[in-house]
Amino acid sequence: MLSRRQTVAGLGAAAVSLSGFWPIAAADRAARPPRLRQGDVLGLVAPAGFIGDRFGLAEIEATVRAMGLVPRAAPHMLERAGYLAGSDETRARDLMAMFADDEVRAIMAVRGGWGSARLLPYLDFHAIARRPKLFVGFSDNTALHLGLAARAGVPSIHGPNAAASWPRAAWDSFHQIAFEAAMPTYAAPVGTGPNLSGRGSDLRTFRGGKARGRLLGGNLTVLSALVGTPYLPDFSGAILFLEDTNEAEYRIDRMLTQLALAGILGKVAGVVFGQCTHCENPDGGYSNFTIYEVLDRQFSGLGVPAFQGAMIGHIAAQISIPVGVMAEIDADAGTIRLLEPAVS
Incomplete structure (x- = not known):
């Protein structure tokens, strides 16, 4: 062997x-x-x-x-x-x-x-x-x-x-990027709940502001596993986007801590965390950090715009995000605006 x-x-x-x-x-x-x-x-x-x-x-x-x-x-x-x-x-x-x-x-x-x-x-x-x-x-x-x-x-x-499954929203987003060479602005969805503000809980801004940089990222588990290899791009000045699924809060915390200790989080110009599907506290209540507390603790002190709620990840109606192209994020509005096309 x-x-x-x-x-x-x-x-x-x-x-x-x-x-x-x-x-x-x-x-x-x-x-x-x-x-x-x-x-x-x-x-x-x-x-x-x-x-x-x-x-x-x-x-x-x-x-x-x-x-x-x-x-x-x-x-x-x-x-x-x-x-x-x-x-x-x-x-x-x-x-x-x-x-x-x-x-x-x-x-x-x-x-x-x-x-x-x-x-x-x-x-x-x-x-x-x-x-x-x-x-x-x-x-x-x-x-x-x-x-x-x-x-x-x-x-x-x-x-x-x-x-x-390719619902209409996923197809429209892909068609814009891949067929039309479009540069759309994507926004975290606004809820229509019965509360006075009318806003649901889709957008969570950890630190406000705007930032520009190249979009780099993807699944957090996979990205963190590439740390230390020659297959990670330089994240200096990048907009880091992340998503994950079926990960307990402590594992999300552990992987983000790895990115911080590796110097990656300290290089980026901004952070967008999309969806963390089925990442709820398995014990219920407040016996643990919620996923949003984990993200807030990791991102709010970076000194760069950071938010959660974009439709990126293990969801049916996910948007298509070009990797390696310039974009601007507005963490207060929860938007990602492409500044250049992904295709010629």
Whole structure:
């Protein structure tokens, strides 16, 4: 049995042999990927968890056709290795094949799960930078978004996976960013409760003000697991956006503390925490910090604008957030305004 040290060394050797991996210089950063058009081919990949069967894939392909796009599934889409959609090498080659295929306009992950980070040493980021394409997905696919930003400088979209339910709000947001090259302003939803103010509890401002910077982030669990690796971009002056699901309050606190101790929180120009789905106190009452108390304690003392409530995360009507593009946030209003398009 290989030791952990031997396994890590083997991954590194495989990365060199498969991708010729080396850092991307600033001058070699990629241009924006092209926008989607009706009738374009959308490559479907499974970088992490597997799809149950060919009937599930057929349903996903039907969704893509409803978008006005032509689905093209990766060759080994239905393979399975435990909880993964095939071996690391197979999944990485499928992803790289989509970047190399001239007929494929953009690439979308079918689902999350776990395993995307395992692909990073096998990817040829220089080839991706030379032929940038839009990559779309969320949750565990955060590892790929951050790797693309750090090693290739390619903008991507943190948005629904292909197997998502795609309600109208999610589709409209994605269409604006990916098809129209739009620069919308997204606002935390305003409640319509019976209280005198008329406002619900959707927006929580930890520190007010406005800030500008590049949008970088994604799933907190995945991001924190990449600390100390060469696949995290520089967060200096960035707008950090985060989301998570099914994590107890103390684990959210622990991961944010890790980002603080690693110096990441001290570099950012602003913070947006989207949704923390099913992160309620399991004991009920006040026997624990609420998730909002955890976020308030972590963000209010940073000295930068920070708020919670954007429709980012494990929710049906999630918005599509471009990773790596300039934006302005207003923490008092709970808004994110894109300052440049994600696609050309």
